[in-house]
Every structure is written in structure tokens, then in C-alpha cells.
Amino acid sequence: MGENRVDGVMGTPVVLLGAGAMGAALGRAWLAAGHPLTVWNRTAARAAALAGAGAEVASTAAGAVAAGRLVVVCLLDDESVEQALAGVELTGKDVVNLVTGTPGQARARAAWAARRGARYLDGGIMAVPPMIGVPAAGGYVFYSGSAELFEEHREVLSVPAGARYVGADAGYAALHDVALLSAMYGMFGGIAHAFALVRGEAVTPGELAPLLVDWLTAMAGSAGRTAGQLESGDYTTGVVSNLAMQVAGKETLLRTAEEQRVSVELLSPYFRLMEHRLALGSGAEDLTGVVDLLRR
Structure with a gap:
């Protein structure tokens, strides 16, 4: 496969499995x-749009891989990778x-x-498709594995989205990816509960939404304090609302949910952990101790 020039710059060939x-x-x-x-894509028709933009479409995964050194895999799941590359050189x-x-x-x-006989880099994409190729969107990809591979192809990998290398342990990109996604779903759970509370009231979702955004943005700053406490092992210094106070205060949240006929299933698991930590005699702490309870 030849090399293209855009504004006099030589482009590195890329093999892409998955369209x-x-x-x-x-x-x-x-x-x-x-x-x-x-x-290459298992369903060939899905590669048609890329062909129209100038891509070469391979009829087999092996044929695609043979066309270049840098092979990017973007398939459904790990089993798909195994199947697509079985027997491929x-x-x-x-x-x-x-x-x-x-x-x-x-x-x-x-x-x-x-x-x-291949070098390997794993990636965790922190973006949705519309963010790809749009630097202002702020999307990026975590990478882990071969540092040499990452440095050699850093510029190419940075084209679709920002590239962040997080370590030689190939599992670290996925670990960072899942950690951030897990926090996201916890936030989504809280947002869902908040909207459920005002459902049927004169307070409209549109009125509540900007308040939620401002509040959650402010509260997100607590992650830095939690990180510092975990690293130091001191969960009591600088605490504003201690665990004992927050456990006592949760009753208002639960009673309000009952009055509004809203399930507490999204809140109860976290409250149970708070109560457990308090029972261990940690009332003066921040909420950081809940992290230790989650470790098995």
C-alpha cells in the first residue's frame, strides 16, 4: 500500500479491523x-463508506493485516478479536x-x-463516535502495554483523539476505562433518583437540570480529597461533614423518597456501606472508608 501526502507530510499506513x-x-x-x-469488516457493506472516502477494503482479516504494520482492532468484544485473527500472521x-x-x-x-511475534498496545476509548476527529470535543484514549510501540505511533494514534499512556501493564488502559465508566454510572444513578423525586411536581426537569450540573460539578472536586486521604491513610484531617453526621442525615433523604413515592434502590447500597463503616467506630472520618469496605 502506498503512502499519502497531506500538506507535504507523509502519512503512516493504518490497518483497521472493524467498521x-x-x-x-x-x-x-x-x-x-x-x-x-x-x-476489513465482517459485514463488508459497513466498510463501503470508508471505501468511498479513499480506504482500501480487504476481503479478509488476513488480507488487511498483510497490508501494513500498524493494525488497529475495533471489533465487538474480545471473542471477536480471537475469531478475526485466528491463524492470521x-x-x-x-x-x-x-x-x-x-x-x-x-x-x-x-x-x-x-x-x-507482535508488539501489543491496549486501548480504552473515552469518547463516543461523534467526538472522534474533533479535538475540541475533548475525547481521548487510554493506552497501556508496549511503551516502544506507543512512542513510535504516538502521532498516528493522536489523530482521532488524545492519546494518554498509562503504563507498561497491558491491563491498565482497561482498568482506567472501567474505573471512569463505573463512576459515571454511579453519577447517572444519582441523577435518575433526583429527577424521579421531582417527577409530577411543578418543578420541571428543565429547571432541575442546570442545578444538578452545577452541584455535581462542585462535588466532583471531592475526588481529589479522597485520593489524598487514601494515599496518606488519614481519613479524618480536613473533614467538613463527618461520617456520623452523614449517616444521621440520610434519614431525610430516605423519608423524602418515601413521601414522593420513589424507590430508594439506587441509594440504599451506598447508605448500607456508610452504616457499616460507622459501626466500625469511624464516625469522625470522611466517607473515604467506604472504599476499604468495597475491597474483597
Whole structure:
């Protein structure tokens, strides 16, 4: 496959396995930046749009991989990676796996790549397809695994979204990805409960939404304090509302939910952990001790 020039700059060829919503967005970004692209997708029709933008479409995964050294995988899941690359020659290839998976799967896939003579980088995409190729959108990708691979291809990998290397342990990109997503879903749970409380009242969702955004943005700053307490082991210094006070105060939240005929199933698990920590005699602490209860 030849190399393209955009504004006099030589583009590094990219092989892309997967042309779903995210894969297609990645492919468009590389093509727009002048990187020759070879794409393969199990359902060939999905690669048509990229072909129209200048990509070469391979009929098989093996054929695509043979077209270049840098191989980016953006398939459905880890099993899809296994199936797509079964029997494909990977010696000398640089495999960048952007499939959402677990840290354990990433580490196993890194060992799998090493056995097959390839360098390996795992990625966790912190963006949705419309954010890809739009620097102002703030999307980025966590990468972990081969530091040499990352440094060599940093510029190419930074084209669709920002690139953040988080360590040689191949599982760390997935670990960071899942940690952030887990926090997000916890926030979504709180937002859902808040909207449920005002449902049916004169308070409209549109009126509550900006208040929620401002409040949650302010409260998000507590993550830094929690991190500092976890690192120091001191959960009591600088505490404003201690655990005992917050456990006592939760009764108002529960009673309000009962009055509004709203389920407390999103709040109760966290409140139970707070009560457990208090029972251990930690009333003067911040809420940080709940983290220790979650560790098994």
C-alpha cells in the first residue's frame, strides 16, 4: 500500500479491523489526516463508506493485516478479536486493540500477541463516535502495554483523539476505562433518583437540570480529597461533614423518597456501606472508608 501526502507530510499506513460506528469514525479521522487506510469488516457493506472516502477494503482479516504494520482492532468484544485473527500472521506487527474489555482480558491478549511475534498496545476509548476527529470535543484514549510501540505511533494514534499512556501493564488502559465508566454510572444513578423525586411536581426537569450540573460539578472536586486521604491513610484531617453526621442525615433523604413515592434502590447500597463503616467506630472520618469496605 502506498503512502499519502497531506500538506507535504507523509502519512503512516493504518490497518483497521472493524467498521462499526466507532471504527468508521476512527477510519474517517485517519483518512482525513492523510493516512492510507486498509479496512476489513465482517459485514463488508459497513466498510463501503470508508471505501468511498479513499480506504482500501480487504476481503479478509488476513488480507488487511498483510497490508501494513500498524493494525488497529475495533471489533465487538474480545471473542471477536480471537475469531478475526485466528491463524492470521502477526509476526512483526504492531497490534493496537481498542476493543472494550477487562484488565485480565487485555493482559491475556498481550501475552497472546507476544507468542505470535507482535508488539501489543491496549486501548480504552473515552469518547463516543461523534467526538472522534474533533479535538475540541475533548475525547481521548487510554493506552497501556508496549511503551516502544506507543512512542513510535504516538502521532498516528493522536489523530482521532488524545492519546494518554498509562503504563507498561497491558491491563491498565482497561482498568482506567472501567474505573471512569463505573463512576459515571454511579453519577447517572444519582441523577435518575433526583429527577424521579421531582417527577409530577411543578418543578420541571428543565429547571432541575442546570442545578444538578452545577452541584455535581462542585462535588466532583471531592475526588481529589479522597485520593489524598487514601494515599496518606488519614481519613479524618480536613473533614467538613463527618461520617456520623452523614449517616444521621440520610434519614431525610430516605423519608423524602418515601413521601414522593420513589424507590430508594439506587441509594440504599451506598447508605448500607456508610452504616457499616460507622459501626466500625469511624464516625469522625470522611466517607473515604467506604472504599476499604468495597475491597474483597
